[in-house]
Amino acid sequence: MMEIDESIEVWGKMGKRDGGNNLRPLIAKPLDRATLAIRLTLFVLAGMTTYTFLTLGSNGVNVAQATAETLSNFATMFLHPYSHHLTVWDAFYEVLITLGLAYLTTVLGGVLALFLGLMAAQNLAPKWLTNIIKSFVAVIRAVPTILWVLIFAVAAGLGSTAAVIGLTFHSVGYLTKAYSESFEDLDRSVIEALRATGANWWQVVFQAVIPSSATYLLSWTFLRFEINFGNAVAMGAAAGAAGIGFDLFMAGGYYFDLHEVGLITYLVLAFAIVMETAATYMKRRLQSGE
Amino acid sequence: MQVDVFRKRRNNALIFFGVLALLTAGAIVVTQYDVEKGFTSLGKAFVWGAANLYPDVKSLAKLPDILAKLRDTVLISVAATSAAAVFSLALALAGSRATRIHRSFTLVARGIASFFRNMPLVAWAMVLMLAFSQSSLTGFLALFMGSFGFLTRAFMETIDEVGDSSVEALKATGAAYLHTIFQAVLPSSLPQIVSWLLFMIETNIRDATLVGFLTGTGIGFSFDVYYKAFNYHAASLVVVVTVLTVLIMETVSNTVRRMIL
Numbered sequence: 003m004m005e006i007d008e009s010i011e012v013w014g015k016m017g018k019r020d021g022g023n024n025l026r027p028l029i030a031k032p033l034d035r036a037t038l039a040i041r042l043t044l045f046v047l048a049g050m051t052t053y054t055f056l057t058l059g060s061n062g063v064n065v066a067q068a069t070a071e072t073l074s075n076f077a078t079m080f081l082h083p084y085s086h087h088l089t090v091w092d093a094f095y096e097v098l099i100t101l102g103l104a105y106l107t108t109v110l111g112g113v114l115a116l117f118l119g120l121m122a123a124q125n126l127a128p129k130w131l132t133n134i135i136k137s138f139v140a141v142i143r144a145v146p147t148i149l150w151v152l153i154f155a156v157a158a159g160l161g162s163t164a165a166v167i168g169l170t171f172h173s174v175g176y177l178t179k180a181y182s183e184s185f186e187d188l189d190r191s192v193i194e195a196l197r198a199t200g201a202n203w204w205q206v207v208f209q210a211v212i213p214s215s216a217t218y219l220l221s222w223t224f225l226r227f228e229i230n231f232g233n234a235v236a237m238g239a240a241a242g243a244a245g246i247g248f249d250l251f252m253a254g255g256y257y258f259d260l261h262e263v264g265l266i267t268y269l270v271l272a273f274a275i276v277m278e279t280a281a282t283y284m285k286r287r288l289q290s291g292e
Numbered sequence: 293m294q295v296d297v298f299r300k301r302r303n304n305a306l307i308f309f310g311v312l313a314l315l316t317a318g319a320i321v322v323t324q325y326d327v328e329k330g331f332t333s334l335g336k337a338f339v340w341g342a343a344n345l346y347p348d349v350k351s352l353a354k355l356p357d358i359l360a361k362l363r364d365t366v367l368i369s370v371a372a373t374s375a376a377a378v379f380s381l382a383l384a385l386a387g388s389r390a391t392r393i394h395r396s397f398t399l400v401a402r403g404i405a406s407f408f409r410n411m412p413l414v415a416w417a418m419v420l421m422l423a424f425s426q427s428s429l430t431g432f433l434a435l436f437m438g439s440f441g442f443l444t445r446a447f448m449e450t451i452d453e454v455g456d457s458s459v460e461a462l463k464a465t466g467a468a469y470l471h472t473i474f475q476a477v478l479p480s481s482l483p484q485i486v487s488w489l490l491f492m493i494e495t496n497i498r499d500a501t502l503v504g505f506l507t508g509t510g511i512g513f514s515f516d517v518y519y520k521a522f523n524y525h526a527a528s529l530v531v532v533v534t535v536l537t538v539l540i541m542e543t544v545s546n547t548v549r550r551m552i553l
Contacts, residue, residue: 039551040486047374047489054371054432063427071423079419102319109316144538146501148512149531152519157340158333162323167330167337232412239414240505244323247414251506254418267415274410 075260083264087257088249090265097269099162100238100245104230106166111173111230112223118174119181120207125190135178143175147233151241165243169233173226180226184218185211217288224281231277235270246270344524347532351525355533358514358526362533365510368428369496372435377443377489384447390459391451391477401448408441413499417506426508434503435496443492450484451477483552490545497538 085093121127122135151168158164188211196206212219238247246266253262320327385391387401416434424430458476467475504512511534518527 036483036552039548040482043486043490043548043552047370050367051371051374054367058368058371058428058432063424063429065429068423068429072420075419075422099323102322103325105315105319106323106325109312109319140539140542141535144535144542145531146498146512146534148502148505149515149534152515153341153345153531154333154337157337158329162325163329163333166323166325167334232410235412236414236502239418240502247412250412250414250418254415255421255506258422260419260422263415263418267411270412270415271407271410275406278406278410 078260079264079267081264082261083268084261085265086259086262087253088262088265093246093249093266093269096244096246096249097273100234100247100270101231101273103162103165103169103234103237103243103245104227107169107173107230107234108223108227110166110170111177111226114170114174115177115181116219118178119185120211122178122182123185123211125186125188125193126203126207126211132182136182139175139178142171143179145172147172148237148240151237151243155241160242162244165234165237165241168241169230169237172233173230176229177222177226180222181215181219184215184222187218188214220288221281221285224284228274228277228281231274345528345531346525347529348525351523351529354518354526354529358511358530358533361511361514362537364428365431365500365504365512366497366537368432368510369435369493369500372432373439373443373489373492373496376436376439377447377485377492380440380443380447381485383444384451385473385477387444388448388451390456391473401444405441405444405448408437409445411437411441413438413503414506417503421507428509430507431500431503431509434507435500438499439492439496442495443488446488447481447485450481450488454480454484486552487545487549490548494538494541494545497534497541501534 088096118135118139122132122139124132127135147169150171151165154167155161155164158167192210192214193206196210201209234243234245235247235250237243238245238249239251240247242248246269250263250266250270253259253266319325383401383404386393387398387405389398392398413434416437417430420430420433424433454477458480459472462472462476500510501512501515504510504514505516506512508516511530515527515530518524518530
């Protein structure tokens, strides 16, 4: 708020110096709404962070000692990966299961989100419908994935079924938003031109809307696939779903076997980095293809 | 010729959906996902949810406790994001195409970012838990690590986008390295950076629930305790409170974004 007062003062002074002339005073740096919003946001965040650091309870943990211990744990983990309970092939197969979970949830979520996205796009559906769908998926997205999985676990039992449904729910929320925004980017005149030729709603969707936004749809879906892979690992650990996450949780939380945690981490990292590289490559090819 | 275009398009679509279906079948086999059970339990879950999953009057007594945990979670998410942002910005400046000191820095920065981004959050949480035990610091550090990787990548792309021309212009006037950064690069990429920060905080509040589960801190732990005690009314209160927080956070950051971008 200081800045506002200062700039007001400068305004006043300049007005006097010009002797009431109608010349526009030149302010070195006008403080517009955007700058103010940025400064205010950063100020609030800095304040909250400082407050957190000052009040963060360490529960009697000796921070220096714990840091040293953690560093040596990381050294054990990354420099001496080794497996005791799993063979490397087992671990590989478990990662494959996790990958399968990520794939299933992305495909299921993508198909559902395609229809919801069409109903949520303002240029394709009536306003009342888009409002309903958009608020519906906003609520779905706001519930953390782990809570969805556990809620479904009560009905389906812990395991891959609950994990798939729970992860799909969150994917639908995310992808519907992404898809509908891609659809809304489409020029209105294209739709109007097709409508004028007598095309019905489905023809507009399949001949114009989906082909022209296919690149965006694919890159969003691939991004979600990467996220779902990470989520599937997490669900294995936190909700007892199948896959490598569960082994990671057992190795880290029960056997305290850092060597095995290291091996699993390397495997997951390798898969994730291959996927990231593939996604980057695909995105570049799709973009240059247009 | 016209016909060929359409046939090619149709064939491409057929191949695409064929591969998609094949992979789906493979994934169902590998994960042992029970399709039928998936559908039936969806219905069962809704029936059960309607009967049990709502906050009742008795669970409202737990509200002060839940809100205190929620406060911890939000504060930790914000602090982890802000602290990570400081380090990410430094690394992104060192590695970005426009502002790097040497070519090799880009590769190193990208490598570090990729490592921290792709490392599973669970692995961070598990390893940190061994030394830091059940304290808020565990949650803070786990979120910090993930945010650091993501933000570095995001900041690097932002700086690359806005940087090139303005840096060149300032260099031509003979400005020093630090001057170009503080006078050109940072001011012009600040709106995007703040937007990424807000996005990261939203993500971190959701992820904090998961980390809380694994490390026994914050709102995730509250849910875990009530869920395992079959106190579903109190657990649903946690869900409601979390949803409201995320929705409020989303609204605030959308408002700020509209003002700055």
